[in-house]
Amino acid sequence: MALLDYFLQKKEKQVTTAFKAKERLQIIVAHERTSRNKQPDYLPQLTEDILNVLRKYIKVSDESFSINLDKKEGNLNVLELNIELHDEKTTD
């Protein structure tokens, strides 16, 4: 039977547990790498600081403000700020 197993093995190669392991790892590792790159450590602090500066001059609610760091093609990183401005321009 060992001889038969030997030939059958070739066909089954694609569903070995090692193959599954590699496939699963490639997906999860790629996913974790992109989230690592998208969200640098300083982003929360940067958001806080920008908001504080803005609030010195204008009224900004948390909902009318968004910040995004995106990786475009090549080496281009884009930091995108969206601030909704309302009628009153100054706080006082």
Added chain:
Amino acid sequence: MARIIVVTSGKGGVGKTTSSAAIGIGLALKGHKVVLIDFDIGLRNLDLIMGCERRVVYDFVNVINGEATLNQALIKDKRVSSLSILPASQTRDKDALTKENVGKVLEELAKTFDYIICDSPAGIEAGAMMALYYADEAIVTTNPEVSSVRDSDRILGMLASRSRRAELGLEPIKEHLLLTRYSPKRVEEGEMLSVEDVVDILSIPLLGVIPESQAVLKASNSGEPVILDIESDAGKAYQDVIDRLLGETVEFRFLVAEKKGIFSRMFGG
């Protein structure tokens, strides 16, 4: 210039301390001055693997707190005189280490030693971060197993973002993959990730492959690092690792299972 090498992994139990001990002895046997530092504060074990557990008087934290000098805390290896060990403390809290005080100790050691090997604790907490912070090179110890590979990838992320070299924008830490507990037979049977698979996923250069070996447990039982067991497969594989670290090109061994005879293959062995 001393080379600071961290032996790290993320996951525990993959062979960091075994590898640190082997690499320390191996480099010292080549005539280099080497110091091995145990960064696993609270769970000291490098002393046991090195066989010097009964000679520990002062430790890393004593030195940091100024309760002992470096010379008082360093334990000279009895087999290789150019090797010293700085043990971790057993009881103090993990917050004893800071970037500043660790940096000072490393700076002092760099005056005397050619190689500073930092044996990292498992995990991604402060202790592990401290061990990798000042590194010039990192030996990422990995088992061919999903959780170990994933954790190694996280550690690679830390090396690239949280180290001194990353913070100062210097040349990045040189990364090496050390695959341990490798079983070529299981790889051939499709039950274990192959060297190629792991290199593919982590995409860092391969430093060595240590086969799953009975010699490793025997070595730790007796406190004689496995590299000293020169007849063993694991001992030879670590020897190759040393040669590669020193810049030589050495062919990889122990990657294929020992061939069974044609008859046992056809009729079941």
